[in-house]
Amino acid sequence: MADFGIDVDPGEVGLDEQRLARIDAHFRGYVDAGKLPGWQVMVSRRGKVAHFSSYGVVDREDGRPVEADTVWRIYSMTKPVTSVAAMMLWEQGKFDLSDPISKWLPQFTDQRVYTGGSAAKFSTVPATEPIRVWHLLTHTAGLTYGFHRVHVTDEIYRNAGFEFGNPRGLDLAGSVEAWAQLPLAFNPGTEWLYSVATDVLGRLVEVVSGQPLDQFFAEHIFAPLGMTDTGFYVEDERQHRLATLYAMPAGGRELVRFDQMGKAALTPPRVLSGGGGLVSTTRDYARFTWMLLGGGAYDGARLLSPRTVRLMTSNHLPGGADLQAYGRPLFAEVRYDGVGFGLGFATLLDPAVAKVAGNAGEFNWGGLASTAFWVDPVDEITVVFMTQLMPSSTYPLRPQLRQLVYQAVTE
Numbered sequence: 001m002a003d004f005g006i007d008v009d010p011g012e013v014g015l016d017e018q019r020l021a022r023i024d025a026h027f028r029g030y031v032d033a034g035k036l037p038g039w040q041v042m043v044s045r046r047g048k049v050a051h052f053s054s055y056g057v058v059d060r061e062d063g064r065p066v067e068a069d070t071v072w073r074i075y076s077m078t079k080p081v082t083s084v085a086a087m088m089l090w091e092q093g094k095f096d097l098s099d100p101i102s103k104w105l106p107q108f109t110d111q112r113v114y115t116g117g118s119a120a121k122f123s124t125v126p127a128t129e130p131i132r133v134w135h136l137l138t139h140t141a142g143l144t145y146g147f148h149r150v151h152v153t154d155e156i157y158r159n160a161g162f163e164f165g166n167p168r169g170l171d172l173a174g175s176v177e178a179w180a181q182l183p184l185a186f187n188p189g190t191e192w193l194y195s196v197a198t199d200v201l202g203r204l205v206e207v208v209s210g211q212p213l214d215q216f217f218a219e220h221i222f223a224p225l226g227m228t229d230t231g232f233y234v235e236d237e238r239q240h241r242l243a244t245l246y247a248m249p250a251g252g253r254e255l256v257r258f259d260q261m262g263k264a265a266l267t268p269p270r271v272l273s274g275g276g277g278l279v280s281t282t283r284d285y286a287r288f289t290w291m292l293l294g295g296g297a298y299d300g301a302r303l304l305s306p307r308t309v310r311l312m313t314s315n316h317l318p319g320g321a322d323l324q325a326y327g328r329p330l331f332a333e334v335r336y337d338g339v340g341f342g343l344g345f346a347t348l349l350d351p352a353v354a355k356v357a358g359n360a361g362e363f364n365w366g367g368l369a370s371t372a373f374w375v376d377p378v379d380e381i382t383v384v385f386m387t388q389l390m391p392s393s394t395y396p397l398r399p400q401l402r403q404l405v406y407q408a409v410t411e
Contacts, residue, residue: 066094112127229280358374
């Protein structure tokens with residue numbers, strides 16, 4: 001099985017080695033220009049690593065280089081893991097996708113929807129539809145994120161202490177309780193809005209399974225897949241492997257070390273965030289992508305059935321709409337045109353509309369610190385890209401990586 005190194009000649013799996021080298025040349029330019037501290041990329045085809053490279057440093061101050069086993073904050077790349085956990089429970093008959101989440105989270109029984117006013121004084125009406133499990137999985141629940149800074153409900157979240165973190169003293173259950181008291185941005189199922197929905201889903205996993213989220217992940221996903229370096233924080237003995245988090249301030253030109261947020265990965269979190277709490281390695285996350293490419297199974301471990309993976313990676317937006325038509329135009333980890341959304345993943349509907357190379361049916365997501373992955377079942381390709389620069393909208397790393405990978409596919 002693939003581990004840290006390249007285990008197949010690129011030509012054997014229809015990839016051009018010289019063309020793959022263009023990936024490294026392109027992204028080296030970002031580091032040499034001071035735009036990224038360092039990066040790592042793994043390109044696999046048919047479950048075999050054909051390209052694995054790193055460049056730069058994980059800490060600009062002490063000069064530590066990127067290593068094969070560097071640990072990265074993957075932020076929203078946690079969401080697909082939480083979605084897989086939920087669908088594992090769904091496969092056990094624990095719930096239906098159309099079930100109201102109030103069956104397990106009664107605080108969501110009487111939701112109200114924002115209709116007008118300021119964040120300090122706003123009006124609401126009763127929701128016409130309960131939040132259902134599939135609304136959480138598809139980000140159509142009407143929940144939001146405080147860091148969006150687009151709608152009044154975003155400000156209401158910030159006023160309640162929810163921006164990039166959670167109010168001091170709250171755990172996951174307490175955070176979910178607080179979100180349930182805030183107004184929805186719209187009636188569930190009527191729009192797409194990137195939100196804390198996957199954190200609520202993580203709490204649903206806890207209640208339905210009877211296990212804390214970290215324990216469920218470790219026992220049912222990480223151990224079976226051999227993901228030995230993935231978790232909600234980095235223990236003392238591994239902290240020398242953790243990459244430093246950097247940020248590009250709005251309007252800035254120089255990377256800034258962002259320990260204020262980055263140090264959260266050094267200690268066990270109070271909130272087990274299914275929406276953005278995990279750290280991982282390129283190797284570990286690649287194993288997760290190989291499981292998805294394998295229809296729910298990898299290395300003798302089956303987490304999901306192939307039909308469940310197909311269901312998760314189909315577009316669930318009503319009417320087959322893309323995010324451009326159904327979503328609110330704001331920050332997310334993917335472009336909107338030609339892209340739909342499944343149960344935990346963005347899914348490519350039309351490469352021509354999206355103006356990207358690839359195949360319809362490819363599914364993907366990314367993280368706040370510019371990490372990214374995708375799985376292409378048609379070409380049997382999986383790609384994992386790691387770096388530590390927030391926000392992920394700073395540079396067009398993801399579309400550039402796509403075109404560089406696909407121009408190297410010759411078979």
